[in-house]
Structure formats: structure tokens, C-alpha cells
Amino acid sequence: MIKLEKQQGIAIVTLSRAQKQNALSFAMFVELNKIIKKLKKDRSIRAVVLKGDGDHFCAGLDIAAVMASPLNIIKLLFKWLPGNKNLAQRVVLGWQSLSVPVIAQINGNCLGGGLQIALGADYRIVHHDTQFAIMEARWGLCPDMGANVVMSGLVKRDQALWLASHADPISALQAKELGLVTQVTDDTEAATQKMLEILLARSPDTLAAIKRVTQQSYKTQQRNILAKETFSQIRLLLSPNTKKAIAKAKGKTDIHYANPKRW
Template identity: 55%
Template structure:
């Protein structure tokens, strides 16, 4: 479901479930986590290209497959310490720990969990027809895949609030204006190759050092943010209004919400 191919010291990581718009189930999270660990040990590696098979990058979480197996939710969210990243947070944040450039190529739908993963890349190239969305609010939840750490370096707070609270797709022009997309190209393969042609002329140690320094410069209080993400999500998963939101999203109806809990 996730493929890894290394050619000329370039790793091509592909979400490979095109018939489901590359929607993510538990096994794909586990595969991504394993692949990142493998890549981190490869000292010959020069860059990583992250993409989705077919017409879409990723339509988000495969909700039906997760709901069918409640244990999956536990495996996705479990962590030993509150400030440590859990599985869903690792597959977004861990791209930043790789000492090589990570380039995400976005086409079609890049929604929910798919966008969280893409935001972990160092550079994002999108096709003109791509659409982006963070979808958790539609289900009565909050974003919890580690992008609370990543997004403040990319997007202004008012736009971040609007984007995450509305949960509706935006086009690439708006996404680039917000800072979510680095560049827009019709021929993404050429754009990637042009970028690699420059990066591969640079010292791999220089690139690793630059990435390390930049990550430090733009980092938030990581442990505090991760702890807050997970704690809020657990509270929401146990909240009556979350069940109402999920009902409304599936039934396309507007069942009334109860009074807000104390936050």
C-alpha cells in the first residue's frame, strides 16, 4: 500500500492505493513509519520524493476501515509519554528528522491525513488542479497529526484558524498564498528534476546542517503542542457533540449540538 523505490540514491515513496484515492488505513501508517526509519539509516540517500499513485495524492483517513476496528484508533493515538509523538504524528513530523531534502508532489485531492503528511515535507509542488483541506472539524475533531508543530512556520494565525475550522477544500492558488504550497507546476516531474539538479550539486552534509538549523529556527514547543493535540483529541472522541458531528457528516443533516463543554 506504500511503496519505496531507491534509484540513484533518491528515494521515491508512493502512497499506492489509487482505487481509494490513496486513503490511509492502519497498515499504511505502519508502513510509512517503517519506511521513514529505513531511510533515516541510509547515509547514501540524497533526497526523498513523496507522492500518491494515480489521480490523487491522498483523500485522507479511510474512516470506515478505522471505525470497523476500534483497536486501530488506539494504535494510531497511543503514546508512552504525553509529549512524545504517536503513530499519526510520527508520519507527519518524522520527514523533518531525515537529514535530506523531502519533496512532496501533490495532485488531485490532498485532504486530511494526506495533507498532514505532505506538510512534513520540506518543499511541496502541486499541480494546478490540486485541492487541499484539513478535514477534522467536519467530524467534530481537531487536527492531531503533529501539524500543530509545523503549521505556525507556514501560515498566519487567522488563516490557520479559518482553514482548520472550516474543513473545506481550497485551490492551489489560495494554498500558495497561505504558504501551504511552495510552487505550482503543470509538469511536476520536470519541476522535481530541476530541483534535484540543483540540490545534488550541493554537499549532502551542508544540506543536512541547513535543514537541522532551519528546523530549530522554526520550531514551536514541540512536546507541549503534541501533548495538547492528543489530549484535546481524546476529549473530543469522548464528547457527545463529536458523535453529533459524525452523524451530520454522514447523514448530511443538521442535528442540533448540545451546549459546549468547559475548555
């Protein structure tokens, strides 16, 4: 479900589940994590392109597939220490650990977990028809894949808060205005190739140094954020209001939330 190809020093990672708009199954999380580890050790790689098979980048988490096994949820969220990265967070922030440029080439839907994975890339080149959404709030959950670490360097706080709270799709141009994407184009393939030509003309050591220095200058309290993400998600999974939110997302209208717990 994840394809890895190498072409002239460029690793092409493709989410390959086109019949489901590349929605994320548990197996895809495992495969992405393995690929990131593999690429981190590969000194022949000069850049990475991350894209989706077919017309869409990724429609987000395949809720039915992942929730079918409670053990999968535990495996996604488990970590030895609160500030460590769990599996869900590693497939987002793992791209940041690579010393080469990572370009997300995005068409169609880029929703939920798909958007969070794209935010882990260094650059996002998107088609003008692309739509984006952080969708977790629809299901009574919060974003918990590590994208909050990256968001603080891209989007103003009130906009990040609103984007995660309303959970509705926004256009490519709106995403560009917010700072979520690098470039909007009619041809993502051509635009990606042009960016690669520019980057590959530079010394790989220079690009690695620039990436690390830039990351440091935007450094957040990563361990605290990762711990808060996971802690919040576990509390939400155990909350009666989350079950009501899921029922509402499935079309029930007579939903009344209980009083919120203190956070």
C-alpha cells in the same frame, strides 16, 4: 500499500491505494513509520520524493477502515508520555527527522491526513488543479497528526485557525498564497526533477546543516503541541457532539449540538 524505490540516491515513497485515492488505512500508517525509520539509517539516500499513485496524492483518512477496529484508534493515538509522538504524528514529523531534503509531489486531492503528511515534507510541489483541505472538523475532530508543529512556521495564526475550522477545500493558488505550498506548476514531475537537480548539486552535509539550522530557527514548543493535539482528540472522541458531527457529515440535517465543554 506503500511503495519504496531507490533511483540514483533518491528514495521514492509512493502512497499506493489508487482505487481509494490513496486514503490512509491503519496498515499504511504502520508501513510509513517503518519506511521513515529505514530511510533515517540509509546513508546512501540524498533526497526523498513523496507522492501518490494515480491521479491523487491522498484523500485523507479512510474513516471506515480505521474506525472498524477500536484497537486501531488506540494504536494510532497511544504514547508513553504526553509530549512524545504517537504513530499518527510520526508519519508527519518523521520526515523532518531525516537529514536529507524531502519533496512532496502533489496532484489531485490532498485532503485531511494526506495534507498533514505533505506538510511534514520540506517542500511541496503541486499541480495547479490540486485541492487541499484540513477536514477533521467535519467529523467533530481536530487535526492531531503533528502538522500543527509545522503550520506555525508556514501560515499566519488566523489563517491556520480558519483553514482547520471551515474544513472546505481550497485551490492550489490559495494554498500558495497562504504559504502551504512551495511551487504551483503544470508538470509536477518535471518541477520535482528540476528541484532535485539543484539540491543534488549541493554538498549533502551542507543541506543537512541548513535543514537543522532552519528547523531550529522556526522551533516551536513541539512537545506541548503534540500533547495538546492528542489530549484534545481523545476528548473529542468521547464527546457526544462528535457523534452528532459525524451524523451531520453523513447527511443528517436535524442535528442540534449540546452546550460545549470547557477547554
